[in-house]
Amino acid sequence: MSSFQIIIGSMLGGTEYVAEACQETLTQLGHEVTLHFSPKLEDIPHENQTWLICTSTHGAGDYPDNLVPFVDQLTASTIDLTTTNYAVIGVGDSSYDTFCFAAKRIDKLLESKGCKNKIPLKTFDMQEEIDPEDEAQTWLFVNKDHL
Template sequence: MPSMRIFVATVYGGALDVAELSQPQCEEAGFQVEILEEPELGHLLDTPPDIALFCISTTGSGDFPGNFMRFADHLAEQQPDLTGQRYGLIAMGDSSYDTFCGAGRKLDGILQQCGAQRVGKRLEVDASRTPMADDEALPWIESWLPAARESLQ
């Protein structure tokens, strides 16, 4: 059974809600799922998951939430070789700010610089249009999962 780690970056819990609500769908698709609320870079490097899913909200001026700062800082500083690592990304933000989904966009860029391969398009959830992020995230997960499985073949 392929492994999936869901890396959560959250301020008020919305990204964690998306991760927890996504877990059953991912398990039904045949993944062994682990949700990481306090992710460390070792969770991606030491025993890499077959696929990673990032559920990430933006805070401040396009910044990473506090629970994710250590992971993001180490990733940006170390620039590890992530060739072969596949991932999906759900970014959450509010389009009334000019830093809309800034943390998710920044993480996406760093992951790609390190050689990781994003599966499918990045989902950007706008809190000013969709107050409950899972309303957009769960249908996206459903459509993303077949591509995620196929990317591992």
């Protein structure tokens, strides 16, 4: 199976729960999974890997503080990421006009760096979703053939 690097962007910890639920499902599907709570580009394998970005949005559409160094490093990087696959989960509140903006921004950044999108961006609206952990697990299971 595949090797997944789950890269987490979270201010209050809720997105960490989503990432851990994803880890559980991916492990059950036979994948190797590593969680990155304080991601640094140089610490995350990229060749023939799948990166699953789980992030909330902070402030006026900003990345969570723990994700900023990774995004800055990725933006400045010239690493060949053409063998890196990715998927993005955004957790947010649709009452804000910057709903899941960090997830949308990192999705575009990864694509611009040559990464290959495995599954289209998935957003969870905390105004509607009762349990984003369960929803994320279902989303991964439904898309298991694309992983």
